[in-house]
Amino acid sequence: MVFILRSYDEISGDLLRARYLLPGESGYCDMCRRVAGYIGACDEEKNEFEEIMLSKKFLPNSPTLMNAGSGKGQLSACFVLPVGDSIREIFETLKNSAIIHKSGGGTGFNFSSIRPSGSQAGFPGGKASGPVSFIKIFDSATGVIKQGGRRRGANIGILDVDHPDIIPFINSKRAEGRLRNFNISVMADDSFMRSPDDGILEIIAGNIIRNGEPGILFRDTVNRKNKVPGLGVIDAVNPCGEEPLLPFESCNLGSLNLSEFVSSGEFRYDLLKKSVRTAVCFLDNVIDKNRYPLKEIEDATLKTRKIGLGVMGFHDMLIKLGIPYESPGALQAAGGIMSLIESESVGESRIIAEEKGAFPAIGGSIWEFPVRNATTTAIAPTGSISLIAGCSSGIEPLFGLAYLRRHLASREYFIVHPLFSKALDSGFLKDKSGIISEAYSKGSISGLESLPEDFRALFKVADEIGWKAHIDMQAVFQDHVHAAVSKTVMLPEHSGTDDVIDAIYYGWRKGLKGLTFYRNKSRRDAVMTTGDGC
Ligand code: ADP
Structure with missing residues (x-):
């Protein structure tokens, strides 16, 4: 069978045209301008919102992208x-x-x-x-x-x-x-x-x-x-588990694309701080611009004004920094980045509260100072917006380096991860197509002993990373997140029920709010697949 090789940009363009763009819009920039123009309360805000979206540093959840400024106006996920x-x-x-x-x-x-x-x-x-x-x-x-x-x-x-x-x-x-x-x-x-x-x-x-x-x-x-x-x-x-909510509450999410904060091999904490502040203003504005589908939902949501700012492109960021996902360095980076997002987002929520007032139910909360939002952080799966931004989803490790993706229900595309492709080019490795073919057919490059060991460690994929490392990563993020973390603990194909039970206990003891698993190749209708291991 012949599959069409598609770039991330092509996939993003297809998805935008099929689901996000309004009549008359020709691409990503038009969508960003529409959304920023609707959510921003003044020219300065509109410009800042447009800039973080155009640079792909931040995207709000799909309903905001689809509905802001469209006349429909339901913006929460x-x-x-x-x-x-x-x-x-x-x-x-x-x-x-x-x-x-x-x-x-x-x-x-x-x-x-x-x-x-x-x-x-x-x-x-x-x-x-x-x-x-x-x-x-x-x-x-x-x-x-x-x-x-x-x-x-x-x-x-x-x-x-x-x-x-x-x-x-x-x-x-x-x-x-x-x-x-x-x-x-x-x-x-x-x-x-x-x-x-x-x-x-x-x-x-x-x-x-x-x-x-x-x-x-x-x-x-x-x-x-x-x-x-x-x-x-x-x-x-909510459906993917990142938002524990009271009856009739709703929440709008937004995600910072961490991959875009790496420049020349350095993580730009200064840029991240600034973007967190802008993103919190954005998400707080969404609460007031939103058209709620039911009166009860409007009332419950306005009482707590919960927002969920999180991250995507985490594994891409690690690859750019040369840090393997399954390593102490990755846990350290995750903790440092997420604690900064938590403290900056609370700081901004506090500033907004000084101007516009704290959330009305603050009297029943644990907050000891006024904040605008009962929660500011959550880690969403970013299933669609990570495709639009062209980065790895949420905090998940890469599913594959070369894989087939069923896209928009009917089409199947062959995708080679761009950072992997670039690394193969820059490493002057011979036989690039042979390596890609192995990455597809075996689902991994671990068996290619001719490749340097640190290169293979950097490009380990989700089912090669032990369940403990998946849970450790989820727990580090959870420690700095007010709501919850959407994460799938990937189990290798040959796992058994004992592994799952051990993992459930491990996650519970680590303070997780919930766990979701997937055993590799256990579903026939999986969206992404690699070869059959032959
Ligand atoms: P996106 O990338 O489209 O912004 P996510 O994959 O991050 O969305 O999912 C965030 C939340 O959005 C989910 O937990 C769920 O509440 C909601 N959501 C996701 N997909 C759908 C869908 N098809 N229909 C309705 N809600 C959805």
Whole structure:
């Protein structure tokens, strides 16, 4: 089969044309001008916002890029809706989620209030059908609504580990293709983690090995680190897990592309500081420019004014600095950069609070000084915006160096990572095409002993990096993030359930708010693939 070799720029251009550009816009610059012009409150802000976007140092989440200045104006990616136990409440939530999906957002739900299957419901002798049957209805509804004709909605369904239907819930995505529009996660508390039901853990781990689901969330960790405990307990997150939110809260995200802060082999902390400040102003403005899909969402969001500033292009940055992902140096760089983003973002939020006032619910929060936003930081997956910026996604290690990517549902492109390609050129290595061919067919260059060892270490890909190193990296970021970190712990193809159980405990002890796994090659419908290892 012949595949078309595509550059990052071509992929970004295709994606922009298919989903982001408005009629009359010809490319990335037009989009940046529209978005900055809409979000900026004065000329100075408009110019600053345009500059950080045009230089690809910062991008807000997709709904802001798609909808700002378009007349639609729903700008947030993340929502959580409460789910009651009555038919009226369940279908009210379904209606609200449809409205959110139409506007471009993703929804998270904890379905634990729904009574178990087989329990009394309706007329005497009537039997309840349980949370999993209702999740199927939410899934079908999501499949019908295409957001502005551009992409399908995303959901996460959560169930508490002590709900009587937990086993059918954990197995609900066992067959590939079921609940296509849902991620699922089990909400575990500390008492379960201290004395777990081994049977349940085995089933969770078995399903993770099979196809990467369910994820696991740690309720007590989330709530211990909740910045506004006065507003109640958090029991749900948005679809990719980076935003623990109260019922009806929404959050808008933005990501700094760390790769763009390296110049001549040095990381430019001075530029990063400045960009963090600009990005916080941008995201805080989004809250006021936003058109909320529901009154309850507007009220809940304006009470806490949460924003989620994070990073993308982290692995690209490490490669440019010559630091392998699985190394103490990478953990040190991650901690240094993220703690700076946290402190600068809080500093800026404080300055904005002096001018415009603190978030209204600050009385119920842990903040001891006025800040404009209850949270300022989160690490999003950046699935689409990293493609637009042409960098590695979020804080993930590279999936591959030469791989096939299914793009916009139908096309398949062959991609060679540009930093890898450049390194092969600059190293004057012979047989560039032979090395690329090995990187594709084996999924890695580790076996090429003719290549220098430090070169092979620098270009290790996600499934060659041990699960402990994945979790260590997530934990370092989590230490400096108010909300949470979206990260997939990649497991090598031959991992077993014991590895998963060990990893769950390791992550919980490290203070993570949740974990998501993927065992390499476990899904046939994977978006990115390398060869079959032959
Ligand atoms: P992007 O790169 O498009 O800005 P991310 O991959 O960073 O988005 O995802 C951030 C959040 O956006 C997710 O956690 C989820 O809440 C929401 N989201 C992602 N994809 C979709 C989708 N197809 N439909 C609705 N919401 C989505």
